[in-house]
Amino acid sequence: MKLICRVFILVFVFSSCNKDDEIQSTDELLPRMDCIDIEEERAIIAEYIRKEGFILVPEEGCPVFRIDGDFKTEENYLDLWICNLPEEFQENNIEVIFSGYLYETFENEDVCAQIFELTEIKLRQ
Numbered sequence: 001m002k003l004i005c006r007v008f009i010l011v012f013v014f015s016s017c018n019k020d021d022e023i024q025s026t027d028e029l030l031p032r033m034d035c036i037d038i039e040e041e042r043a044i045i046a047e048y049i050r051k052e053g054f055i056l057v058p059e060e061g062c063p064v065f066r067i068d069g070d071f072k073t074e075e076n077y078l079d080l081w082i083c084n085l086p087e088e089f090q091e092n093n094i095e096v097i098f099s100g101y102l103y104e105t106f107e108n109e110d111v112c113a114q115i116f117e118l119t120e121i122k123l124r125q
Helices: 002-016
Strands: 022-024 029-031 044-056 066-068 079-082 095-103 113-123
Touching (some): 044 079
Parallel strands (some): 079 113
Antiparallel strands (some): 022 029, 044 066, 044 095, 095 113
């Protein structure tokens, strides 16, 4: 009986653990957006691979670094708010090629750009 109790406790402990750094995908483990403070889980709604765009610096109407390009989301063309832009790319109008994950935006949010996490970025030649 003690053995059964110990096994049950071990199974319970291991099943209640999770990896907060990752989101489970059908193919692989994807990075979780941890570069901004978010309270709710946000779904990944798109993955962009080797897209072209250019960097926009923060301004009064939108105080975050963004990538501008031809990105359509929910019937609107919005810039991508890059929550983890490396410092060497933080200059206006740099042309880049990038990959990453587009996260959902909630209806009650007033955003100037869609939340986006880079997985790769390089200068466009």
